[in-house]
Amino acid sequence: MLSRIFIDRPIFAWVIAIIIMLGGIGAIYTLPVEQFPDIAPPQVNIRATYPGANAQTLENSVAQVIEQQLTGIDGLLYFTTSSSSRGQVTIAATFSKGTDPDIAQVQVQNKVQQAISRLPQQVQQQGLTVTKSNPDFLLIAAIYDTTDKTTNQDVSDYLVSNLQDTIGRIKGVGDINVFGAQYAMRIWLDPNRLASFSLIPADVTTAIQAQNAEVAAGEIGGVPNTPEQVLNATVTSQSRLSTPEQFRNIVLKTQTDGSTVRLSDVGRIELGAESYAVTSRVNGHPGAGIAVSLAPGADALGTAELVKAEIERSSKAFPNGYAYSFPQDSTAFIKLSVEEVEKTLFEAIILVVIVMFVFLQNWRATLIPTIAVPVVLLGTFGVFALAGFSINTLTLFGLVLAIGLLVDDAIVVVENVERLLEENPEMSPRDATIQSMNEITVALIAIALVLSAVFLPMAFFGGSTGVIYRQFSITIVSAMVLSVVVALVLTPALTATLLKRKGDEKKDGWFARKTQRAKDWFNNGFDRTIDRYGHAVEKVIDRKWL
Structure with a gap:
């Protein structure tokens, strides 16, 4: 029997549990945090500038030339093109979910290189940029002059010269877009x-x-020079x-x-x-803005913090009167969403512990399943890291639902040991644990297999919908599997050392004596409820026509 090894060696069981928890703690510090999983397909953007050209000229001389080369690229679903009267054209190539963004960017870059020689000379001189990023903005930072002594062109030129490249090199930044016109x-x-x-x-x-x-x-x-040449x-x-x-x-x-x-x-x-088509003002002051897009798979909160820290550091060298703000910051809503789910998670843990104590009515028996909760939860975060998931509302919601399920296995072990101690007052907790595990080991494994069979098929859904169901499914299945592992490894070691014989429990301290009246009241009420339910079932059976 597998559990017998850990019953005889409880320290070994604790070592395994600690390793699982340490792996989860390490994963928490490395996992990206976002509101939802990355369900958007990878996107690669191609940008070109043709000074003085209108939208029709850009479409005919630039966009169509590049579009004709975007063939034979692995995983390419479609591309969209937008041209503006400011002489700018953007082609967004969208790839199927699961495509490596780095490989997609390299393939698009190679195709663009083949089209450069056919583009107008002015476009070649301006250069083409190929970037990979999410389509939505992570945040927008604004720089403005509170003294109104400079123009928006002054602020824009300062932003482009001093912040654009620095922010673009930050880890997690996929693309940047400056709102404003620099000097020309x-x-x-x-x-x-x-x-x-x-x-x-x-x-x-x-x-x-x-x-x-x-x-x-x-x-x-x-x-070569003459021998007389010395300089x-x-x-x-x-x-x-x-x-x-x-x-x-x-x-x-x-x-x-x-x-x-x-x-x-x-x-x-x-x-x-450079362009007079845009006049930018921030809070009524001349200013400019820079929009930051997240790179695929990057940590939204971590990237936003790095960008804000860099702007804070650079603000010390701003000209007099210059200030900064963040008119749009999607991370605030991400933090709020994740914090609300985390709050719900902790509330669920507390409620589960209270319910277990009410029914088990023994702090020792309640402590054993309670210890299983952090071990399983932290171990699940380690599975997130191995599966490439992130900490988001869906994975945390899966943990909330799994809280009530992951303690079931430990409760089954404790209840069976308690039953054996009740039926055999002279039996030691160690012997009761050994006999209990002989009886229910197969049942514990069967429970995990049945629950996994319910949720695991959702992990094989395809497309963007599959990404949502996959994270939810793997979260619950991994929690169930770890719950069984804890029930077979750690819980038997705890029951053999923490539980007492029924005769010895009367020697417990003042807490047991103080709560005895409440226990009797609950047990009597619960027994009456069971009796009523039994009588109701008998009446229904006797009157089958109901």
Whole structure:
């Protein structure tokens, strides 16, 4: 008999229980916390920018070119495309549930690379980004100027320059989206003056690209050189242009008389906003925002805390008057939902313990199933880690439902040992435990198999619905299996050491004496209820026509 090993070696049983609990405690600190399991299929986003293009141009010259390449990708269900008049196009590729987001991103990236050569030159210069993230925003952080001394472009440029890349590198962040426009060099061309110099906008673009570039000028005195050469010098040339004055001096054309046409002759140059389509304000102050999307499978609460901590750290270097806030934060509702379920879980544990004490009427007998509760619950969290689950409302709800079931096995063991001690007053608790386990071991295993047979099939449902049922099913089944393990390993060791002979129980302390009157009152009432129920059943049997 398996239980005999642990009855003779109770320390060994405790060691196994402690190992189970330590595994669960370690899993709690590593499991992600979220409101619901990750039921949304993985999504990979492709973003491209075509300055000055309208939505129709983006659709014809960018979106269709990329869409034609998105074939032969494993697990791809569908993709959606959105183009805006601001020159931005986004393609969201959705994959079947269970697809590895990293593999999906690599495959999409490879397909995009094949399409780059067919895209307009301006799109290639801006670059394409391929990211994997959930479609919904985790939170939105806003930066604003409480003094109203700066513009929303000033705040946006500061956010992009100092926070965008830092937040994007935080663990768990899948994608970021900035609400606002940073600084850009704006060149407003005068069509009449262009025509007077026989120029077109393409000539201006070509001149800017040619003269606003980094050039490797080489060095003087480098090898091979003459023996007399003892020094060498690196030649540095003018870097990329950065001020309006430098852009104004760009030469567009040389006239036949030797005069030059500069950019300032055909237009107005100023440092303005990258886009004037958006004006962002926060609490009535000029500001900008940054939206953070969660990476697939990341810890929502942990990622949000890291983002907030990084913004808090960066706020120490904010310009005077700059402040931050979080207009949207989905983690607040996640915390509230999880806390409510955790509260229900603890309430269920307390109620189960009270009910057990009311019916067992022995603190020693009540303590044994009570000890099984934390062992099984913590062990179930360890199963979560092995199965790749998270701590969410569904898994916690499964634990709430399993509370009443997981103590059943321990109660069966205790009740059977109590019965044997009642029928055999001279029998020791150890002998009663051994005989009890010989009688009910098969029954305990059968109970676990029957309950598992009820809930286990739900674990094989497919699709997003299957994700919900799978977490609920595995939670209950794993709790039931661990309950049987505890009933076969730890509970027999506890009954053999904690329970007493019926004759010795009268020597218990003042608590047993103080509660004796309440026990008698409950037992008498319960016996009367049983008698009434028995008489009612007899009447129904005698009157079968009812």
